[in-house]
Amino acid sequence: MSLRAQNVAVAIGGRTILPPVSLSCDPGRLTALIGPSGSGKTTLLHCLGLLQRPTAGRIIVDGEDATEWSGRRRRRFWAEDAGFVLQDYGLIDEDSVAANVTMRTSLLRGRPLGDADRVAEVLALTGLDGRQADPVVQLSGGEKQRLGVARALYRRSRFLFVDEPTASLDAENRRLISGLLRLACERGATVVVATHDEELATVADVTLALGTLPEEESA
Ligand SMILES: Nc1ncnc2c1ncn2[C@@H]1O[C@H](COP(=O)(O)OP(=O)(O)O)[C@@H](O)[C@H]1O
Ligand SMILES: [Mg+2]
Incomplete structure (x- = not known):
C-alpha cells in the first residue's frame, strides 16, 4: 500500500500554508515530515490521510487517484486502511x-x-x-x-498517520514511541509522522523537510 503526494499544495483565504510538495510513502518505511512550527506538517499529514483536500495537486493511494474520492469512499479508507494518532x-x-x-x-x-x-x-x-x-x-x-x-x-492498519506523537513525553517514552513506529513499519505498515522532534526524525527512512527538497536517509 503506497501513498504519493504529487505537487500537493494548500492555500486558505489566498494565503499559502503548504507550498507544493511531492512525496512517496511506501510499506515498511517510516516517513517523517519535519520543519518548524507553522511550516505545514499537520496540513500535509491531513492531506495524505484524506482528512483535508489539497487546493492543488493529487494524492495517489495504491496507484489510484484519491484526491476527489467521495466522503463515503474516504470513510471506507479510514475504516479499513488507515490509523491516526492526531x-x-x-x-x-x-x-x-x-x-x-x-x-x-x-x-x-x-x-x-x-x-x-x-x-x-x-x-x-x-x-x-x-x-x-x-x-x-x-x-x-x-x-x-x-x-x-x-x-x-x-x-x-496498513497506513498509519501520526502527528507529533512525542510532544508531551520524556526521553524514555520518546524512545518507546519511536521504537513502536518502527515496529509498525516492520509489520508492513506505511507510516507517516509529522514531528519537530529531531531524535524521532533520525529513525525515519525518508525525511521531508518542508520548504526544502525531499532527502533520503538510510534507516
Ligand atoms: N484551517 C486553517 N485556517 C487558516 N490557517 C490555517 C489553518 N490550518 C492551519 N493554518 C495555518 O497554516 C500554517 C501551517 O499549519 P500547520 O500545518 O498546523 O503547521 P505545523 O504542523 O508545521 O505546525 C500555520 O501558519 C497555521 O496557522
Ligand atoms: Mg502540527
Missing part, C-alpha cells in the same frame, strides 16, 4: 482505557468488546500494562498520548 488524541475521556483501544463498547454497562489479548499486548507495548479498566480522564497527558498510539497499533 494531536488532540481523539480519546473519549469518559470511557475506559480498553474501550478507547478497541473503540467498541457494549451498550450494557459500557463493557469493552474486542480482542482482550491484543488489547493487553498493545497496552504492554505502550507502557500502559494493566490499565484496561481505568477511565481515561485519570490519565496524564503523556499516558493519553501513548494510549493514542496503542489504539493505532491495535487496529494494525
